[in-house]
Amino acid sequence: MKRKITLKQIARELDVSISTVSKALSNSKEISEDTTQKIQAFAKLYNYRPNNIALSLKNRKTKTIGILIPEIVHHFFSTVIRGIELIANRRGYNVIVGLSNESFTKEIINMELLANGSIDGFILSISKETLLKQDYHHFNATINQGIPIVMFDRVVNEVDCDKVIVDDFNGAVKAVKKLVENGCKNIALLTTMDYVSVGRLRTQGYLEALEHSGIEADPNLILKIDDSLDVENHLDVLETEIAQFFQTNPNIDAVFAVNELYAVTAMKVARKLGLSIPNDIQVIGFTDGVLSKHATPSLTTVSQHGQKIGEQAANLLIDRLEAEDAEMDQYLSNNERKSDYIKMVIETEIIERESTK
């Protein structure tokens, strides 16, 4: 087992100073061609690579981005990560991933852990518990420490930073309008409790589209599902709830669901009740994941372009990180270069499949 070789070892071996080795390897013209050749050859032979940690310490930057998300086993979040990783790698950064598991405490712990030098900036999506508590001090604290944050999807006005969001409102509007155009009169909404902002926005979009179409919203056609319990493992609860909903409202001719799971479950339940999709009921879901694509019938969805969100978030963060460098060079104080944060909105797109006409 040969440990990685260091500058010091090369220097000793070749009987020169550490500085000389360093300079030679960076092709400084301070060093004679002879020595440079010799050193580079030796370095190549022993496969020398500078130690990242030492560089990080010296440069006071790690070239690493911290990603903090509520859950990784989730199609949307993993596509976002893919987007981040793509851009990050292309621009010379690594990504380190932390999972909050929707927990406020784990979110804080993870942030503090990473904020102590391990990363240059964060890309994150807020956990449900944090949204419930409405306690955002840890975000502001890290920003105050000079560590920039880019939030995506689940964002919040109380924190001043770059944001990349899905146009949840308009996505919902588009979806519901499509159902209206397809002739639906009694469009049901399957949504979550309101504290997750995206759910609220989608609900608002639903209402807006109805109003704009001259249809009066019927509160009976809105089913709010408590997602504080682990729905994935209580599918039966979800199914019976939706079944009851359908039975007490037999006039429903369309369903707009704020996520994929609700949508496919609604389809499943509908068919069990003898309803045909899309003939009796048309369905559109939010989030274009693997379920939608492979469901039978395949599900028309509002695609959020997760990968694009990740890419934009990564670009925003890295832009800001490198702008900071430039500012340092130009002796600009933080006050002069006033923080004008960007809120980037990613347009949604309706992917038409078999669950609508």
Add this chain to the structure above:
Amino acid sequence: MKRKITLKQIARELDVSISTVSKALSNSKEISEDTTQKIQAFAKLYNYRPNNIALSLKNRKTKTIGILIPEIVHHFFSTVIRGIELIANRRGYNVIVGLSNESFTKEIINMELLANGSIDGFILSISKETLLKQDYHHFNATINQGIPIVMFDRVVNEVDCDKVIVDDFNGAVKAVKKLVENGCKNIALLTTMDYVSVGRLRTQGYLEALEHSGIEADPNLILKIDDSLDVENHLDVLETEIAQFFQTNPNIDAVFAVNELYAVTAMKVARKLGLSIPNDIQVIGFTDGVLSKHATPSLTTVSQHGQKIGEQAANLLIDRLEAEDAEMDQYLSNNERKSDYIKMVIETEIIERESTK
């Protein structure tokens, strides 16, 4: 914006030496109670936290694990990550994620990048291209540098390291035997090309189960699908291929598929052909993902326990890392403590759902 405070600043502020501050904060009894109190109070006030990078450099260990996987938008891999992250966090480690995107070159680049001090060890699953090329020098090189590797799922005998694998062979055997017990006579196999080891093992399990049940394997009932092309975006190709397969083999009464996608697609195609599941055809898939759970009918699968794999892999790696520390303390050379690598096999489990009787 206040940058994070350092030992040096505390020392200057309180007019003591850096050493004193460091010792006081670690409650060394070299320092008087008075001074300790004063320093700790000050540190708390300014929210002092030691700089991770500096610690990493000093201790020559980063307390981070590098994960290298072919693809993140994939239910199995994300559950593995979740398992790794769970254990890693619990044992005081962070995880940094790299994606090879099934590319040999990206795999190498990522490894070299992280191996230069950024991480203490790797947990990885080999990319398809690497498996095709059968070039594993980069794995052996990093191991030789003293960086331990734990491989999972897609492993290879040519590299000497800890491994965590699914019992692909027995999983397939169990699945096919179940189909036989359910009365199926003509069990089809939907598999991939052989170079991905897991596909090969599952195929072998299929053959073994048939033989053991006294059924002669019919080559016509085996469909090898070329997964070098991006199947997800060429679903139609997959569907027609399977449709043809069904039509030329109308005697098929069961399907065993080596992954989830093939299985649900087979179900979809079967139903389009007017076949009923599970009455006309029973289906079992490998990999228990989100598709299986929510398909209609829901799919009976061989669960791989991805999270458990991740947990075991993380434990193996961290155990080895910390064993190294202990060895150092005991002045044991690498030769004495001979590397006896562990190959851990995670048993599969059949999750019965609606696609079988």
Add this chain to the structure above:
DNA sequence: ATTCTTAGCGAAAACGTTTTCGTGTTGACA
């Protein structure tokens, strides 16, 4: 009064870099 402990603290090295600033040697030029 002298020596010995011991408590309490600081100096310095080390981890692996990069970079600034010297410094000695050479050759050219006056």
Add this chain to the structure above:
DNA sequence: TGTCAACACGAAAACGTTTTCGCTAAGAAT
């Protein structure tokens, strides 16, 4: 021969820690 620039290299600081070792002063022991 003396001066000067250019060349080639080394010493040292800095990034933020931890830890070993040494030092001083005070009190105890002789």
